[in-house]
Amino acid sequence: MPMEKLVKGIHTFQQGFFSKHxxxxxxxxxxxxKPETLFITCSDSRVDPNLITGSPPGDLFIVRNVGNVVPTADLPGGTAAAIEYAVEVLQVENIIICGHTQCGAMNAILNPETMENLPFVRKWLTQTTRVREILARGYGHLSAEARVTAAVEENVLAQLENLRDYPFVARRLEAGTLHVNGWVFDISSGAVFDYEPEEGEFKAIRAQ
Ligand SMILES: [Zn+2]
Known part of the structure; x- marks a missing residue:
C-alpha cells in the first residue's frame, strides 16, 4: 500500500536523517x-534535485512543473510567482533550469495527439511551441528517442530565454549578482550536463 510505505518512510526519516541533523x-x-539556488525542474518522479546535487534542506528553492517550463513574462501563474520570490526576496545567486532524458512532456510536444484528452497539459505546453518548431526544422533525421533528447535540450535553452526576459532577472544578470545555467539530467547514467554557451553544447559536469 502506497500510504503505508509513506508512513513508514516518515518514521525512518524522523529516527534517522532528522535526528542526525x-x-x-x-x-x-x-x-x-536562505537558499543559494533556485532550481527549476520537471515534476518527473525520477528527478530528485537534492539527491543529484547532494544538497541539504535549506540550500535549494525548488520549482517543479510539467516540462520545467518558465512561463513567458506576460503569463501570470505559480511558477512565475515562485521565480519572482526567489530572485527578489530570497536573493538567490544561481538559477538552474534542469531538464531530463525521457521527459514525458517533451514526448508529448513531439506527439501532440497524445494530449487530446489532457486539456490542461495541452494548454500548459503551448508555451513550448518554439521548441516544436526548432525540432521540425533541424532534427527531422533523428530517431524518436534522439528527438526527445534534442527537444529536452532545446526546451532548456528556450526556457532560459524566457527566464532572462523577466525584468527582475535581467536587472540582476546585468548587475552580475545572478548566474543562470541550463542542465540536463540523464536518468539512466546519473550524468548531469551543463550548457556551455561558448561551445554551443551540453557538456558533462565532472568533479573538480
Ligand atoms: Zn519531464
Whole structure:
C-alpha cells in the first residue's frame, strides 16, 4: 500500500536523517531560509534535485512543473510567482533550469495527439511551441528517442530565454549578482550536463 510505505518512510526519516541533523533543522526554523539556488525542474518522479546535487534542506528553492517550463513574462501563474520570490526576496545567486532524458512532456510536444484528452497539459505546453518548431526544422533525421533528447535540450535553452526576459532577472544578470545555467539530467547514467554557451553544447559536469 502506497500510504503505508509513506508512513513508514516518515518514521525512518524522523529516527534517522532528522535526528542526525536536528541542529540544521532547528537553525533553519529559527533563522528562516536562505537558499543559494533556485532550481527549476520537471515534476518527473525520477528527478530528485537534492539527491543529484547532494544538497541539504535549506540550500535549494525548488520549482517543479510539467516540462520545467518558465512561463513567458506576460503569463501570470505559480511558477512565475515562485521565480519572482526567489530572485527578489530570497536573493538567490544561481538559477538552474534542469531538464531530463525521457521527459514525458517533451514526448508529448513531439506527439501532440497524445494530449487530446489532457486539456490542461495541452494548454500548459503551448508555451513550448518554439521548441516544436526548432525540432521540425533541424532534427527531422533523428530517431524518436534522439528527438526527445534534442527537444529536452532545446526546451532548456528556450526556457532560459524566457527566464532572462523577466525584468527582475535581467536587472540582476546585468548587475552580475545572478548566474543562470541550463542542465540536463540523464536518468539512466546519473550524468548531469551543463550548457556551455561558448561551445554551443551540453557538456558533462565532472568533479573538480
Ligand atoms: Zn519531464
Amino acid at each position: 536536528r541542529e540544521l533543522f532547528e537553525a533553519l526554523a529559527e533563522t528562516g531560509q
